Amino acid sequence: xxxxxxxxxxxxxxxxxxxxxxxxxxxxxxxxxxxxxxxxxxxxxxxxxxxxxxxxxxxxxxxxxxxxxxxxxxxxxxxxxxxxxxxxxxxxxxxxxxxxxxxxxxxxxxxxxxxxxxxxxxxxxxxxxxxxxxxxxxxxxxxxxxxxxxxxxxxxxxxxxxxxxxxxxxxxxxxxxxxxxxxxxxxxxxxxxxxxxxxxxxxxxxxxxxxxxxxxxxxxxxxxxxxxxxxxxxxxxxxxxxxxxxxxxxxxxxxxxxxxxxxxxxxxxxxxxxxxxxxxxxxxxxxxxxxxxxxxxxxxxxxxxxxxxxxxxxxxxxxxxxxxxxxxxxxxxxxxxxxxxxxxxxxxxxxxxxxxxxxxxxxxxxxxxxxx
Amino acid sequence: xxxxxxxxxxxxxxxxxxxxxxxxxxxxxxxxxxxxxxxxxxxxxxxxxxxxxxxxxxxxxxxxxxxxxxxxxxxxxxxxxxxxxxxxxxxxxxxxxxxxxxxxxxxxxxxxxxxxxxxxxxxxxxxxxxxxxxxxxxxxxxxxxxxxxxxxxxxxxxxxxxxxxxxxxxxxxxxxxxxxxxxxxxxxxxxxxxxxxxxxxxxxxxxxxxxxxxxxxxxxxxxxxxxxxxxxxxxxxxxxxxxxxxxxxxxxxxxxxxxxxxxxxxxxxxxxxxxxxxxxxxxxxxxxxxxxxxxxxxxxxxxxxxxxxxxxxxxxxxxxxxxxxxxxxxxxxxxxxxxxxxxxxxxxxxxxxxxxxxxxxxxxx
Numbered sequence: 204x205x206x207x208x209x210x211x212x213x214x215x216x217x218x219x220x221x222x223x224x225x226x227x228x229x230x231x232x233x234x235x236x237x238x239x240x241x242x243x244x245x246x247x248x249x250x251x252x253x254x255x256x257x258x259x260x261x262x263x264x265x266x267x268x269x270x271x272x273x274x275x276x277x278x279x280x281x282x283x284x285x286x287x288x289x290x291x292x293x294x295x296x297x298x299x300x301x302x303x304x305x306x307x308x309x310x311x312x313x314x315x316x317x318x319x320x321x322x323x324x325x326x327x328x329x330x331x332x333x334x335x336x337x338x339x340x341x342x343x344x345x346x347x348x349x350x351x352x353x354x355x356x357x358x359x360x361x362x363x364x365x366x367x368x369x370x371x372x373x374x375x376x377x378x379x380x381x382x383x384x385x386x387x388x389x390x391x392x393x394x395x396x397x398x399x400x401x402x403x404x405x406x407x408x409x410x411x412x413x414x415x416x417x418x419x420x421x422x423x424x425x426x427x428x429x430x431x432x433x434x435x436x437x438x439x440x441x442x443x444x445x446x447x448x449x450x451x452x453x454x455x456x457x458x459x460x461x462x463x464x465x466x467x468x469x470x471x472x473x474x475x476x477x478x479x480x481x482x483x484x485x486x487x488x489x490x491x492x493x494x495x496x497x498x499x500x501x502x503x504x505x506x507x508x509x510x511x512x513x514x515x516x517x518x519x520x521x522x523x524x525x526x527x528x529x530x531x532x533x534x535x536x537x538x539x540x541x542x543x544x545x546x547x548x549x550x551x552x553x554x555x556x557x558x559x560x561x562x563x564x565x566x567x568x569x570x571x572x573x574x575x
Numbered sequence: 576x577x578x579x580x581x582x583x584x585x586x587x588x589x590x591x592x593x594x595x596x597x598x599x600x601x602x603x604x605x606x607x608x609x610x611x612x613x614x615x616x617x618x619x620x621x622x623x624x625x626x627x628x629x630x631x632x633x634x635x636x637x638x639x640x641x642x643x644x645x646x647x648x649x650x651x652x653x654x655x656x657x658x659x660x661x662x663x664x665x666x667x668x669x670x671x672x673x674x675x676x677x678x679x680x681x682x683x684x685x686x687x688x689x690x691x692x693x694x695x696x697x698x699x700x701x702x703x704x705x706x707x708x709x710x711x712x713x714x715x716x717x718x719x720x721x722x723x724x725x726x727x728x729x730x731x732x733x734x735x736x737x738x739x740x741x742x743x744x745x746x747x748x749x750x751x752x753x754x755x756x757x758x759x760x761x762x763x764x765x766x767x768x769x770x771x772x773x774x775x776x777x778x779x780x781x782x783x784x785x786x787x788x789x790x791x792x793x794x795x796x797x798x799x800x801x802x803x804x805x806x807x808x809x810x811x812x813x814x815x816x817x818x819x820x821x822x823x824x825x826x827x828x829x830x831x832x833x834x835x836x837x838x839x840x841x842x843x844x845x846x847x848x849x850x851x852x853x854x855x856x857x858x859x860x861x862x863x864x865x866x867x868x869x870x871x872x873x874x875x876x877x878x879x880x881x882x883x884x885x886x887x888x889x890x891x892x893x894x895x896x897x898x899x900x901x902x903x904x905x906x907x908x909x910x911x912x913x914x915x916x917x918x919x920x921x922x923x924x925x926x927x928x929x930x931x932x933x934x935x936x937x938x939x940x
Contacts, residue, residue: 215732216780416582423794430787436835467840471800475871476834507839507871573592573801 219433220391228438229478231356231396235316235440236479239548240287241512242398244483245272245519246320246359248292255519261528269298270533274526275519276300276309278537278544285548288316290359290398290513296350307354318357318398319350321386325363334375337362340385347393357396359442359513360386365404366417366449376424384428391435398481398513400442401425405485407449411456415446415464415575422472436476442513443469445482445495462498466506467575479509484517489543490557492517493550500553511551518543585797586755594802595842597720597760601680601804602843605912606651607876608762610847611638611883612684612723614656621883627892635662640890641883642673644901649912652680654723654762654877660714671718682721682762683714685750689727698739701726704749711757721760723806723877724750729768730781730813744788748796755802762845762877764806765789769849771813775820779810779828779940786836800840806877807833809846809859822855826862830870831940843873848881853907854921856881857914864917875915882907 220228235242247255252271253263261267272295289310296307296319307317323339337360347358362379364371379401387397401421403414422443429436446464448456469480482499484492492514499510512518518540526536549555586594601608613621619629627633638659645653653674660683664673671681687703701724711722726743728735747763754761765785767778786807793800810828812820820828833844846863848856856878863874876882885907890900913919 216776413582419794423791427787427791430783430836470840470871471838472794473839474835474837475839475869476831505839505871507834507869573595574588 232478235288236509242288244515246290246292274533290318319355322360332369359398361400380424380428384432387434398440408451409449418468458498462502466502475507481513484514497550497555598842601652602873608652610879612654612656654682683719686724723762725764744792748792751798772815773813782832822862826866830866839871845877848878861914861919
């Protein structure tokens with residue numbers, strides 16, 4: 204059985220995972236995206252943390268990063284009801300609270316799943332219009348095995364695509380889909396649920412339709428690659444962009460239109476076996492990210508996966524502002540974080556009622572899904 | 576430099592709505608498809624078994640028997656063969672009109688059969704793309720609203736090959752794209768034959784690979800999924816597999832494979848019956864609809880033999896047997912209508928009991 208023959212694909216299964224491994228992966232994915240729960244993306248690299256701390260006048264030191272993550276991770280029990288998983292950056296996984304408790308252990312003991320960013324950033328694709336792929340596959344199996352020992356049960360890898368007249372190119376789509384599938388395959392071998400993140404940047408003046416079209420093409424390629432690489436879909440999560448117009452698009456769209464375009468794109472490409480879709484917030488404000496997530500969950504189309512959040516800035520912007528590096532502000536900052544966490548927990552169930560507009564204005568602009 | 580991501584919309588919103596509405600009507604709750612598109616050659620096989628001569632009139636008489644009795648509560652669409660589309664009922668009404676008057680959607684087989692793929696172990700592709708657009712336009716005028724195209728793959732040590740998978744996925748996508756341009760909902764049929772001694776898991780694995788390739792091709796060809804239907808094989812063990820599997824296992828393996836590959840935007844999946852007996856095909860469909868996994872598409876039937884075998888056997892070409900044949904057909908149609916809702920109860924309690932006791936818990940497919 205399974206002899207290799209020249210030029211022939213051998214249609215035999217060499218099972219990548221045992222039944223027990225599959226069960227473990229699926230259960231982890233389900234715990235992260237349990238009803239009302241989403242992910243706190245606290246995996247800002249050292250460089251990215253600099254961009255967050257600079258505007259609030261805080262020096263980007265290891266201690267300040269530790270103090271900041273501590274105030275989030277020690278927030279009160281309200282966090283446990285709406286946060287199913289936390290994504291760590293490598294440094295943070297090995298930091299401790301003031302009283303010496305390891306952060307990873309702290310989060311785990313709260314019943315929240317620990318995740319780890321494992322990619323090593325973007326690198327250019329020669330011969331393209333400034334497009335990139337993502338590196339980090341070298342030694343990834345060994346790193347995953349160690350992270351699993353150190354408490355992580357899921358991982359995250361971010362690929363990036365952009366929309367312009369010339370992009371994304373076929374190469375960028377194919378290469379990023381392939382590298383995401385390799386990463387996912389390696390994670391699963393080590394008991395780690397891979398979050399697959401093919402982010403299409405919102406930069407540009409393209410409209411909603413263009414973003415939807417490209418999102419469908421990208422996701423179709425991603426799931427073909429995952430199938431080719433024998434990835435167990437029930438033990439994965441998807442972290443896509445919402446379908447939105449470009450930042451400089453002159454036309455404005457309602458939250459319902461964004462939701463309809465997003466859900467339509469996912470329905471056409473993401474197999475029902477995928478346990479959950481945890482949206483990135485991109486450049487959206489905290490409130491925008493929550494309202495859009497809520498609209499997605501109230502969109503009147505069948506949605507066979509959990510639809511929730513994996514937010515960084517959209518969970519932390521107010522908290523950072525309230526903290527400003529002062530220990531005395533920690534409680535107030537944690538309060539801001541919990542507020543956003545609870546709002547997004549409601550949005551993930553379609554139960555968030557924003558005090559702002561939407562409502563009647565949103566409903567009157569509802570467009571039948573055949574136009575999408 | 577290859578740029579693939581500029582949209583040149585292939586369908587207007589009005590066209591999309593029409594296609595989507597047709598697909599929804601075919602797989603409305605409790606309904607499935609009667610595959611009455613046997614070619615002249617295939618009808619010869621059917622009629623020979625009951626000692627009936629394969630004449631045009633006999634073929635007309637048999638289809639008339641079915642179409643005059645067909646119940647629109649359990650049949651949402653009927654697939655025609657070209658010849659039948661232009662034949663008339665005993666009362667002189669064109670068959671498509673008879674069907675349409677009952678509120679059932681008319682479909683047409685549009686492929687021209689299989690052709691060999693050189694350099695493979697006896698694998699095939701399917702032909703029929705030449706002039707397909709013009710043919711579809713004419714069929715639409717003549718009353719059709721959906722089409723069917725059958726591709727065939729087989730399982731063996733060397734098959735299906737990467738070429739067979741890619742080529743058949745591509746030709747299905749071309750066919751689907753052309754159909755939609757002409758207002759016809761394409762039924763996409765990538766049949767994996769049940770011949771062989773492979774087990775259930777092997778079929779599941781191959782089915783997942785084939786369907787993943789099919790939906791990638793449909794996406795590449797800009798096909799509007801909400802205006803299509805899928806007609807796959809159920810995931811079963813090969814005919815000569817020594818191990819037997821229950822309808823529950825078939826249901827679980829099939830639904831798992833579909834969940835991993837078929838986007839939720841596809842409104843319905845209408846299984847082919849392959850070599851299954853009438854009862855087997857009904858029980859398996861029923862098990863699909865009782866599987867404890869979320870199914871975002873309708874799971875229904877597109878049966879030929881599994882709807883007509885008893886009717887043919889009862890008819891034997893004799894006018895006196897017409898009612899008996901119609902009753903047999905109606906009974907199967909009703910049973911499958913129930914099975915498409917997971918509400919079918921097997922005739923004998925022994926069947927039920929045996930099904931339950933063989934249920935395998937917990938296996939992760």
